[in-house]
Amino acid sequence: MPALLQTDLTGEVVWLGTVPDRQAQLASAPTHALTLTFAGPEGEDHGGLTRPSCSRVTSQYLKGTEIANTRQLSILCAAETRRIASGMGIEDFDPAWLGATMVIEGLPDFSHLPPSSRLQFGGKGGATVVVDMQNRPCTLPAPVIEAAAPGTGAAFKGSAKGLRGVTAWVEREGNVELGQKVTLHIPDQRAWKEHPRGKP
Numbered sequence: 001m002p003a004l005l006q007t008d009l010t011g012e013v014v015w016l017g018t019v020p021d022r023q024a025q026l027a028s029a030p031t032h033a034l035t036l037t038f039a040g041p042e043g044e045d046h047g048g049l050t051r052p053s054c055s056r057v058t059s060q061y062l063k064g065t066e067i068a069n070t071r072q073l074s075i076l077c078a079a080e081t082r083r084i085a086s087g088m089g090i091e092d093f094d095p096a097w098l099g100a101t102m103v104i105e106g107l108p109d110f111s112h113l114p115p116s117s118r119l120q121f122g123g124k125g126g127a128t129v130v131v132d133m134q135n136r137p138c139t140l141p142a143p144v145i146e147a148a149a150p151g152t153g154a155a156f157k158g159s160a161k162g163l164r165g166v167t168a169w170v171e172r173e174g175n176v177e178l179g180q181k182v183t184l185h186i187p188d189q190r191a192w193k194e195h196p197r198g199k200p
Contacts, residue, residue: 004118004185011106013121013180014078018044019099027096027144033177034101036127036170040072041101047072056136069169070132073101075119076165077110087159088152097144100165102176107184111135111163118171118185127174135164 017028022045040047051069053061061067076095081103085093095103104110104119117131137160146153 001188003188005188007184007186009107009184011104011182011184013102013176013178013182014105015076015095015100015103016176016178017096017100017102018042019046021045022099025144026099026140028099028101030096033175035175036129037173038170040069040170044072044101046074046099046101070130071167072170073129073168074099074135074165075102075104075129075168076100077107077163078103078105079108080110080163080165084156084160084163088149088155090149090152094148097148098141098164104182107182111165113166113184114186116187119168120172120183120185121174121176121180123181123183126172127170127176128172129168130171132167132169134162135167137161137164 015030016032016034017030018034018041019026019028020043035042037047039049046069048069050066051071053063053065053067055063057067076098081093081095085091107113111134113131115131115133118128119131120126120128137157139157142153142156144153145156
């Protein structure tokens with residue numbers, strides 16, 4: 001029996017970008033297509049098979065420990081970016097401000113997709129990424145946002161809570177293009193019944 005269930009939910013790729021050098025700038029540069037390899041999108045500075053651990057996993061590792069890179073892509077939802085913009089009091093939200101890799105339109109409750117879900121592009125056998133977990137808003141994009149939309153940078157973190165999209169890694173290599181169809185596959189398991197000792 002398959003461990004992953006193909007849903008009848010499909011979306012569309014509406015924005016793509018890469019961060020060529022994150023030391024130079026956080027913002028991503030828009031592009032019309034991406035080549036996904038097992039190390040992540042070509043030309044993406046957040047790529048690589050491994051990465052140094054960061055503040056998100058300090059409960060597991062000392063900062064800087066080499067770990068598998070499950071944060072090769074930062075994927076946003078178009079509907080959720082519109083909600084972020086509304087919360088910040090601006091008309092449009094540019095995904096480049098966050099160093100995003102991809103924006104998808106049409107998949108509901110996107111930032112809360114089950115971890116280990118697959119996003120498959122262009123049909124069975126096409127490029128496929130695995131959702132690691134929900135991304136979390138931080139203060140790093142604030143200066144970029146402030147420069148583009150003065151007076152709004154500080155409002156980003158609160159407005160983006162629960163709407164920041166997901167991080168993902170490449171399971172199947174291939175190309176992704178603007179306008180391409182994406183199909184959601186989810187793990188075939190019930191929701192976890194949290195054990196009292198599992199609470200933080």
